[in-house]
Each structure stands twice: as C-alpha cells, then as structure tokens.
Amino acid sequence: MNHHEIKNFLTVAELLHFGRASELCNLSPSALTRSIQRLEHEIGQELFLRDNRHVQLTLAGEKFRDYAQKALRDWENVCEDLVDDGSVQGAVSIYASVTAVYSVLPSLLESYRSAYPNVKLSLRTGAAEESIEKLVAGEIDMAVAALPDRQIARVEFLPLLTTNLVFVGPKKHTAGVEYREPQDLRKLPLVLARSGLSRTRVDQCLRELGAHTARISEVSGNEGILAMVRLGCGIGVVPELVLEKSPFRDDVEILENTPKLEPYVVGLCSTQKNLQRASVAAMWELASQ
8 A cells, every 4th residue: 555645635634625635636626626535446435425525534544543643653653763864854733722832832843843853843733631552552653641549551651740730610601600709610501621620520529518419511622612701601611821822811701619620730742652762752852951
C-alpha cells in the first residue's frame, strides 16, 4: 500500500472536501480522486460517501482512518530509527485543546522548530478530556492534558502549570440560573464536560452536596461549556486558564461562595514507548527546561 496514497486519504478524511484536500496534496482533483479509488479498489470497500455538497466517511472509511494514522506513524518512526548520523528527524504529533494551543504550546513549539527543523510537526486540536485516551490508543505521540488522579500504566507526565477549577455563570443573571450559595447547585441547571478529570471532581462535589440529581447538559470541551454558559444554559465548571483565554470571558463571571475543587495540574504526557524515539525525547527535554 502506497504511503503517499495513505497521506492523501488522511487529508481528505480530515477536511472532508476534495477541492481543498487536492490543494494540500499538490494534486489535481481528478488525480486525488483516482488515488482514493485505488485505495478503495485495494480494500474492496468505499471509503467516502460523496454528493455535490457533502463528503463523509463510510464505516469502512472510519476503520481505515484509524489503521492509516497508525500505519503512517509507524512508517515515520521506522524512518527515524534508521537515521544513524546523530541528527533528530522524523515526526511528532501533538494533541491539545484550543486553549492549550494558545497558552501552553507556542514557546515550546517555536523552540523545538528552531532546534530541530528536520522534524515534521503535526498538531491536532480537540476536547481536553480526550487527550490521554488518544495517546494510549496510539493515535498521537504526545498530548497536553491534566494530570490524572491515578497513574496510568506506561504513560509519563511532565507538569507545566497549575490552574484552578472555577464555577462560572452568565454575566447578566439569566432567569433560572442565578447563584447565591452551594445548595443552589441542587436546583440550577449545570453545563459540564461529558467525561474527564473536571467531571469526576464535580460529580464528587455534587454527591457531597446531595445534588447528584441536578439537571446536567453534557458538552465536549471546556470552550463549549463557556459558550453554553454565556447563553444562559446553566452554571459551568472550567479551568481558570480556559476562561482567561476565552473570547467569552467578558460575558461570564466566576461565581463567589462556591465549593472548592482541587486545581488542575496541566502538563505534557507521552508513552514510555514514544519517549524512546529521539524526536519525542527532544520535545520532552525542551519542555522540562
């Protein structure tokens, strides 16, 4: 299977647009289509559903995307291991929330790019609570994540900063969500992360308050929580760092007289296996400095 065609497929799978993907792949739309068709012929399944307006992955396409991401990373790792001139080459993929991209990574990536220009960097953004899951699944090499309450086998964590978890509400008190005291959490609507460390800590807090039956809207990503709180959908809990960097920071406010939650320790994480690669180890060393 041709690695160039795997890259073409992954570009289309990410953009879900053949026109834009063809530009990134430096191919004509017809050449890119033929590349995908060769893969579909080899696999024996359609990878995309296409009409005049939309492109989406088929079930087979979703399964093949997982394989393709791992296969391409394994290939890049092998090429990196074969370099014996002492230079750092290869590729490093990083997963982080949008907030982490703005606040945690800029200086680190700038320093790394300057020191190791031959390494190909790729950056994926998404919900913070999915960081470690994607790392353990082998989808990425490193992630910016909150230090978990329990150590995860074969995962290393490098602390970088600490930020408080805060309760936030809409700036203009919206009917039905005005907060005065902790017991109000029993009756107010809440906007919380679907999973992850903050959700675990909030759930424990609600149980202690006897508010485990509170009305909860589940959202993926802290940025999404703030967007919902701004609309008056409920009270939310986010890391203070996220609030400081959010475009909605002037539309919501940190609530007073709320239960105290253990702060977040945010850092870089990777697997012990990935850290054996020179390109990943070099990033880790720069971050530790």
